[in-house]
Amino acid sequence: MIGRIARIVALVVAAVLALGLVLAQALALLPVPWIAPLLRVAVPQASIMALGWIRSMWDSWLLAVAVVAVALALLARRGRRSGTAGTVTALAVLGLVLTLITSIGSVLAAHRETGRWILAGPPLPQVVGGRGPDETVAYASLDGEPMRADLYLPQGVPGPVPVVVRIHGGGFVAGARGPTPYNSWLADRGYAVVDVDYRLSSGDDLRWDTEDADVGCALTWVTAHARQYNWNTDRLATFGDSAGGNLAINVAYKIARKALNPSCGTPDDLPRVRAVLADYPAVDLTGSETDTAEGHRVGREYLGGPASRYPERYAATDSAPWIGPDSPPTLLLQGAADHLVFASRTSAFADELTAAGVENRYVRLPFYDHGFDGVPNIGAQVNRDVMLDWLRRHDA
Known part of the structure; x- marks a missing residue:
C-alpha cells in the first residue's frame, strides 16, 4: 500500500x-x-x-x-x-x-x-547575490515626497571614481530601486552606483513628461555631491532595464542635444553621459503599445492612451527621435524570447543607431524572457562581462 x-x-x-x-x-x-x-x-x-x-x-x-x-x-x-x-x-x-x-x-x-565558458548560475536558484547599499540619501523632494537614491560605493579605490546611475524598470508605473546582480558587483570593480527613485505614473497622474526629468534631477544631485563622494562625473554612465532602459537612453540622448530640463537644478548642472547601458529597453513605445496587452496598459497609464490619439507623447518618449550625432555609445542587452519588449524592436533601434553613426553593440541572448537577469544566472553573468567591457572602453 x-x-x-x-x-x-x-x-x-x-x-x-x-x-x-x-x-x-x-x-x-x-x-x-x-x-x-x-x-x-x-x-x-x-x-x-x-x-x-x-x-x-x-x-x-x-x-x-x-x-x-x-x-x-x-x-x-x-x-x-x-x-x-x-x-x-x-x-x-x-x-x-x-x-x-x-x-x-x-x-x-x-x-x-x-569568450569564456559560463556553465552555471549561483549555487542556489533565485539568489540575487551582492550586498545592500552603503548609504541611502534623499536627492530631492518632488510633490512633497522625498526622492531617494541608494549608493553603492567602491572601497579602497584611489582617485575620483566613475559613476553609474541606475534607473529601475517597472513599466513606468511600478518598480523600485534595490539590490540587483549588478549594483554591488560594479562597486566592487571600482564604479560608484547611484540607484535612483523617480515619480511613477498612473492613469490618474500621468508622468510621461516628468520621469526623465526626475532622473535628470538625480544627475544634478550627483554633480553637486561629486566632491563629497570622490566621484568623477566626467566618467558617468546611465544604466536601466526595461522602462529604466528607455529612461537611461532618453536622458543621455536629451542631454547630448541640450533638450533635458531636470525636475531640480538647471540644465547647466547636468553631467555629460559618456556611455549608456540598456537592458531589454522599451525603446519603441509606439510599436509596443499594440504588440501586447501589457504594452497597451503601459500606453494607457503612462501616456494616457494609444499612439493614434497621442502621437506627440509617444514621439517624446520613444528613443529613436532623440538620436543625434553626439549620442553616447550605447550597449543594448536583450533576451531573444522576450514576450514584453520584442527583440525585433530593440534590433531595429540598434540599426537606427548604426545608420546615424552612433557607436553601439546589440547583444541578444537566446531563450531568455523579459527580466531574465534578476539573479546572477548565466545571462546575468554575460551581461556583467559585456557591461564592464563597455564601461571600461567608453567611460574615460
Missing part, C-alpha cells in the same frame, strides 16, 4: 515538473511572432511571461529539475507499467531533451559574447 502511494506521488510530481518544463522550454524555443496573438490578451501574456520568468530564474538548475522529473517518472513505472506512467515518462524525457538544447545553447551563446 505504501509503495503504491509513493508511486502515485512520484508520478504526480513528475507530471507537474515535466509539463512545466516542456511548456517553459517550448516557449523559449518558439519564435515570439508565432504566439503574438496570445500576447495581446492579458491572461495568456501574464501566464507566458510567468513561465519565462521562472525558467530564467532557475536557468541552469532546470537541468537538475529535468533529471529529477525523469527519475520520478521511471520510479513510478517500476512494477506497474500503466499508460499514464508511460505518458508522463515520455513527457519528462521530452522536457529533459528540450532543457539540454536550451542549456547548451545558453552556454555557447555566453562563450560567443564573452
Whole structure:
C-alpha cells in the first residue's frame, strides 16, 4: 500500500515538473511572432511571461529539475507499467531533451559574447547575490515626497571614481530601486552606483513628461555631491532595464542635444553621459503599445492612451527621435524570447543607431524572457562581462 502511494506521488510530481518544463522550454524555443496573438490578451501574456520568468530564474538548475522529473517518472513505472506512467515518462524525457538544447545553447551563446565558458548560475536558484547599499540619501523632494537614491560605493579605490546611475524598470508605473546582480558587483570593480527613485505614473497622474526629468534631477544631485563622494562625473554612465532602459537612453540622448530640463537644478548642472547601458529597453513605445496587452496598459497609464490619439507623447518618449550625432555609445542587452519588449524592436533601434553613426553593440541572448537577469544566472553573468567591457572602453 505504501509503495503504491509513493508511486502515485512520484508520478504526480513528475507530471507537474515535466509539463512545466516542456511548456517553459517550448516557449523559449518558439519564435515570439508565432504566439503574438496570445500576447495581446492579458491572461495568456501574464501566464507566458510567468513561465519565462521562472525558467530564467532557475536557468541552469532546470537541468537538475529535468533529471529529477525523469527519475520520478521511471520510479513510478517500476512494477506497474500503466499508460499514464508511460505518458508522463515520455513527457519528462521530452522536457529533459528540450532543457539540454536550451542549456547548451545558453552556454555557447555566453562563450560567443564573452569568450569564456559560463556553465552555471549561483549555487542556489533565485539568489540575487551582492550586498545592500552603503548609504541611502534623499536627492530631492518632488510633490512633497522625498526622492531617494541608494549608493553603492567602491572601497579602497584611489582617485575620483566613475559613476553609474541606475534607473529601475517597472513599466513606468511600478518598480523600485534595490539590490540587483549588478549594483554591488560594479562597486566592487571600482564604479560608484547611484540607484535612483523617480515619480511613477498612473492613469490618474500621468508622468510621461516628468520621469526623465526626475532622473535628470538625480544627475544634478550627483554633480553637486561629486566632491563629497570622490566621484568623477566626467566618467558617468546611465544604466536601466526595461522602462529604466528607455529612461537611461532618453536622458543621455536629451542631454547630448541640450533638450533635458531636470525636475531640480538647471540644465547647466547636468553631467555629460559618456556611455549608456540598456537592458531589454522599451525603446519603441509606439510599436509596443499594440504588440501586447501589457504594452497597451503601459500606453494607457503612462501616456494616457494609444499612439493614434497621442502621437506627440509617444514621439517624446520613444528613443529613436532623440538620436543625434553626439549620442553616447550605447550597449543594448536583450533576451531573444522576450514576450514584453520584442527583440525585433530593440534590433531595429540598434540599426537606427548604426545608420546615424552612433557607436553601439546589440547583444541578444537566446531563450531568455523579459527580466531574465534578476539573479546572477548565466545571462546575468554575460551581461556583467559585456557591461564592464563597455564601461571600461567608453567611460574615460
